[in-house]
Amino acid sequence: MTFLGMPATAPRGVGNLRGEEPFPAAAHKALANAQLRRNLSHATTTIRGKSGAVISELPDWQELRDAGSALKAATMARLPELLEQLEAKVTAAGGVVHWAADANEANRIVTGLVRATGHERVTKVKSMATQEIGLNEALQAAGIKAVETDLAELIVQLGHDKPSHILVPAIHRNRSEIRDIFLREMPGVDPALTDEPTELAAAARRYLRETFLSTKVAVSGANFAVAETGTLAVLESEGNGRMCLTLPDTLITVMGIEKLVPTWRDLEVFLQLLPRASTGERMNPYTSMWTGVTPGDGPQNFHLVLLDNGRTAVLADEAGRQALHCIRCSACLNVCPVYERTGGHAYGSVYPGPIGAVLSPQLTGVADNASLPYASSLCGACLDACPVKIDIPSLLVHLRNEVPHPRSERVAMAAAAYTMDHPALYTRAQHAAKLSKHAKRLPPPLNGWTASRDLPEPPAETFRDWWAKR
Amino acid sequence: MSSRDLILGRVRAALRDAAASEVPRAYRSAGTDEADIVLLVDRLVDYKAVVHREQDVAGVVTSLEPGRLVVPPGIDRSWIPADATIVEDEHDADAVLTAATVAIAETGTIVLDGSPDQGRRRLSLLPDLHICVVRQDQVVASVPDAIARLDPRRPLTWISGPSATSDIELNRVEGVHGPRNLHVVLLPPAPARAF
Numbered sequence: 001m002t003f004l005g006m007p008a009t010a011p012r013g014v015g016n017l018r019g020e021e022p023f024p025a026a027a028h029k030a031l032a033n034a035q036l037r038r039n040l041s042h043a044t045t046t047i048r049g050k051s052g053a054v055i056s057e058l059p060d061w062q063e064l065r066d067a068g069s070a071l072k073a074a075t076m077a078r079l080p081e082l083l084e085q086l087e088a089k090v091t092a093a094g095g096v097v098h099w100a101a102d103a104n105e106a107n108r109i110v111t112g113l114v115r116a117t118g119h120e121r122v123t124k125v126k127s128m129a130t131q132e133i134g135l136n137e138a139l140q141a142a143g144i145k146a147v148e149t150d151l152a153e154l155i156v157q158l159g160h161d162k163p164s165h166i167l168v169p170a171i172h173r174n175r176s177e178i179r180d181i182f183l184r185e186m187p188g189v190d191p192a193l194t195d196e197p198t199e200l201a202a203a204a205r206r207y208l209r210e211t212f213l214s215t216k217v218a219v220s221g222a223n224f225a226v227a228e229t230g231t232l233a234v235l236e237s238e239g240n241g242r243m244c245l246t247l248p249d250t251l252i253t254v255m256g257i258e259k260l261v262p263t264w265r266d267l268e269v270f271l272q273l274l275p276r277a278s279t280g281e282r283m284n285p286y287t288s289m290w291t292g293v294t295p296g297d298g299p300q301n302f303h304l305v306l307l308d309n310g311r312t313a314v315l316a317d318e319a320g321r322q323a324l325h326c327i328r329c330s331a332c333l334n335v336c337p338v339y340e341r342t343g344g345h346a347y348g349s350v351y352p353g354p355i356g357a358v359l360s361p362q363l364t365g366v367a368d369n370a371s372l373p374y375a376s377s378l379c380g381a382c383l384d385a386c387p388v389k390i391d392i393p394s395l396l397v398h399l400r401n402e403v404p405h406p407r408s409e410r411v412a413m414a415a416a417a418y419t420m421d422h423p424a425l426y427t428r429a430q431h432a433a434k435l436s437k438h439a440k441r442l443p444p445p446l447n448g449w450t451a452s453r454d455l456p457e458p459p460a461e462t463f464r465d466w467w468a469k470r
Numbered sequence: 471m472s473s474r475d476l477i478l479g480r481v482r483a484a485l486r487d488a489a490a491s492e493v494p495r496a497y498r499s500a501g502t503d504e505a506d507i508v509l510l511v512d513r514l515v516d517y518k519a520v521v522h523r524e525q526d527v528a529g530v531v532t533s534l535e536p537g538r539l540v541v542p543p544g545i546d547r548s549w550i551p552a553d554a555t556i557v558e559d560e561h562d563a564d565a566v567l568t569a570a571t572v573a574i575a576e577t578g579t580i581v582l583d584g585s586p587d588q589g590r591r592r593l594s595l596l597p598d599l600h601i602c603v604v605r606q607d608q609v610v611a612s613v614p615d616a617i618a619r620l621d622p623r624r625p626l627t628w629i630s631g632p633s634a635t636s637d638i639e640l641n642r643v644e645g646v647h648g649p650r651n652l653h654v655v656l657l658p659p660a661p662a663r664a665f
Binding site: 006008039043046047059067070071076077078079084093099100105150152155167168178198202231237239246257267268271272279282284287289290296297298306308315316318 | 471472473474476477478479480481482483484485487488489490491492493494495496497498499500513517561574576577578579584590591592595613614616617618622623624625626627628629630631632633634635636637638639640641642643644645646647648649
């Protein structure tokens with residue numbers, strides 16, 4: 001039973017945190033797609049090389065990681081006062097702060113704010129939080145069209161597809177697939193469009209320019225919010241973020257409550273960590289920072305929606321709360337041998353890869369994403385790559401312990417424990433195992449184990465028999 | 471109960487066992503390194519900006535054939551070519567000429583803060599060519615040096631090369647929604663004022 005005021009997980013029936021099938025089933029299908037594996041392997045190999053090169057330019061990368069990790073821990077420890085400070089600063093600077101306990105409330109708030117403007121179309125800057133809560137679907141249900149303006153999000157939206165990567169939602173598409181989507185779905189596109197990336201980018205520029213200039217409301221996420229000053233920051237590459245953050249009359253920013261940093265100075269750490277870990281750049285092309293409303297410059301109506309949607313439940317788990325330190329760089333996806341083979345869709349959540357395998361079950365409650373903590377070989381590459389040093393392998397093991405285990409497994413484990421506690425029984429069981437020498441599969445309910453593994457051949461002589469003869 | 475109180479109550483309940491800890495700042499903080507102009511130029515060029523070292527800004531602007539030019543209200547008038555076609559609205563402009571607030575050598579980044587010689591944010595966004603004038607005394611070594619100089623209450627735009635994307639096969643390609651051409655004119659430090 002949950003009481004009002006107790007940390008709560010993200011509600012069912014809304015948003016994109018739960019898959020339609022368990023990871024092994026979805027991964028099985030993805031693994032059959034050779035084109036997908038080629039695209040992912042090419043893209044993740046490219047980004048690993050770029051990221052490694054720019055990280056090696058900094059003599060103090062490890063010190064920056066230490067600072068980033070500690071800053072996030074310090075932020076979480078003081079979260080209530082920092083959230084109140086942020087609210088006060090944003091309000092003082094002319095913004096309006098809203099609090100959304102879950103996805104439904106956030107969608108209701110944003111829909112209401114857009115309706116109040118009288119407009120029926122919004123431009124969007126890529127935002128994980130709004131993907132998480134299913135905002136586009138909620139807006140559509142209310143008759144409001146949401147236009148994704150990030151190139152990869154546009155590819156996903158035009159392709160009637162789902163995002164498969166935190167940073168590059170269309171990472172599963174190669175250039176010729178992107179050209180085909182544009183030719184099929186982009187109104188007014190030049191039929192002679194080739195698959196040259198510069199031409200594809202130019203096509204997106206032409207397509208969205210008029211939309212940017214004529215849309216009066218924009219919705220964004222935020223990479224960071226500074227409690228001390230009320231300043232918000234969005235890091236991007238294309239300039240679609242700048243368009244959305246400066247051209248409309250009304251800006252609505254949806255942000256998870258964990259995105260805070262305490263002071264302005266703290267940005268000096270994260271603005272070094274994020275671009276190098278994320279796109280493998282010394283700095284992303286554009287970063288916009290704004291504090292409330294600036295008279296004569298940019299949107300004159302600014303709303304900030306602070307989102308819980310399961311974050312307080314993550315925060316309540318002392319071991320698990322470091323998952324909230326994530327700055328959404330996606331470095332852990334790019335180094336993960338499992339992600340590289342299955343792609344992001346198999347995880348069923350907007351947060352795929354190693355961080356998704358810990359964050360999604362924590363946000364929804366482990367029972368609703370029970371297969372994800374197992375979607376890893378625990379090789380540890382994600383921990384090494386994480387710019388804020390989230391110990392993802394330990395978190396995966398921690399969550400595996402919380403997964404409700406099937407009855408057959410519990411019965412088998414209890415039987416094994418009893419047998420091992422009784423030496424005579426154990427000896428007899430070992431001799432019985434020898435008789436299974438010619439069996440290839442275990443009988444139900446243990447056949448799950450042998451569906452993808454060969455049963456090891458039992459030795460001709462048990463250790464106990466050997467020892468007794470000495 | 472309001473959602474605000476609900477969420478803050480949940481956070482407090484969740485954090486009962488959390489203790490504040492020290493933040494180690496052993497990384498290179500502001501003031502550690504000297505600003506290196508050669509490094510700045512190298513990093514700007516690496517991300518496809520074009521760098522000009524001539525002191526005649528108007529001459530550089532003319533050589534770039536800017537077409538219809540828009541400028542912020544506080545721009546140094548000596549930078550504008552005598553025969554330039556000046557337009558009032560950035561929607562109609564092919565090029566924009568601005569000053570800057572800070573440049574970061576290590577990352578090749580220029581920061582605009584909306585001062586009168588830089589203009590409101592959309593001014594440097596809509597035209598396809600951005601000519602940005604940076605004085606050497608505005609160049610700092612690192613991100614921490616820039617943070618120390620900037621005022622967070624101003625609207626800030628950090629620019630590192632022309633508009634680009636990494637969304638197609640994770641390779642950087644220049645030229646999406648922002649200016650597709652970035653030219654940087656590097657001037658010597660502003661002359662010291664006589665008192």
